[in-house]
Amino acid sequence: MTQTVMITGASAGVGRAVARAYAERGARLGLIARGAAGLAAAERDCRQRGAADVRTYQVDVADAGAVQQAADDLAHHVGGPDVWVNDAMVSVFAPAWEITAAEFRRVTEVNYLGTVYGTLAALHHMRPRGHGAIVQVGSALAYRGIPLQSAYCASKHAIQGFNDSLRAELLRENPGVRLSMVQLPAVNTPQFSWVRTRLPRHPQPVPPIFAPEVAARAICWAADHGPRELNVGGPTWKARLGNVLAPGLLDRKLAHDGYDSQQTDTPIDPATWRDNLDGPVDDGADHGAEGVFADRARTRSAALWVSAHKPALSAAGLLTVALAATGLARRRR
């Protein structure tokens, strides 16, 4: 069946990789972002890769009415949406006391409320039809805050709380509409070359770094199978487990190395650095899916494979135990 898929933050990074993956499946696409050049490039890219249809929406996800209008337009012209991926994000890299009240509000409006608005727009069309899949693009940081990213981490925690409430409501009233959150590790995207930062050196994702295609594979898998959560990459598992077992120890480890691990050795010039917090870096260039760390990015995740095959692996494990127990019982007789 040809799916209709809406993706927010679809012009660059993870969202662009998701758009490419669905284009290669021949899906009909709705792409949301603010910058005209990025959207136009994403549309060309998706058409070349085989998308059945592509509609672009130059919309800020912090504008609930505009997000709803985009959803209505997509539904009216091509149907659906069958899948809605909330991916758009912004951040500010700085200690909390250097982030202004307006910046905290903006990050919350884009990341958290943008996700809520996207979800409400999706539900408006999915609930009457009784089916659909909503995927929130989350992070290991939805469970574990790290230094220099308080506004971003808080917004991801908020999405996780919102999801738990909504999931229970849907299970009760609309079980055909599935809600998943995909917790990503560090991904090589343009984010780290246009995030607002007050740090002296170039921002980087905390290594190990994964290629955007790994994130896209996980997001498409979640939309297909509807798990409540999908943890991608060993670092995501480690962060979540570490936070449950020894949160205080993690606080001290992050205090010690959390500043350096989020910056390269290259100094940046604040006078020429352009960020995308209040508006897009719309410089006419196509920023694509990948960032500047391609040489360090892993293209596979064994932990994702395990997460995605959990039921099959559990069944195989149970079968092995049962066979071993039967063999043991026979030998005793």
Ligand SMILES: NC(=O)c1ccc[n+]([C@@H]2O[C@H](COP(=O)([O-])OP(=O)(O)OC[C@H]3O[C@@H](n4cnc5c(N)ncnc54)[C@H](OP(=O)(O)O)[C@@H]3O)[C@@H](O)[C@H]2O)c1
């Ligand atoms: N990269 C990582 O290491 C990492 C790790 C864990 C989780 N994630 C998650 O992955 C998702 C994508 O991150 P990314 O690294 O791919 O980001 P990115 O490279 O900065 O791309 C962000 C995308 O969102 C769009 N966008 C930003 N603000 C928007 C707004 N207000 N309204 C509409 N579109 C907006 C951008 O286009 P315009 O600027 O043109 O609007 C762009 O298409 C996020 O949810 C993030 O939390 C990323």
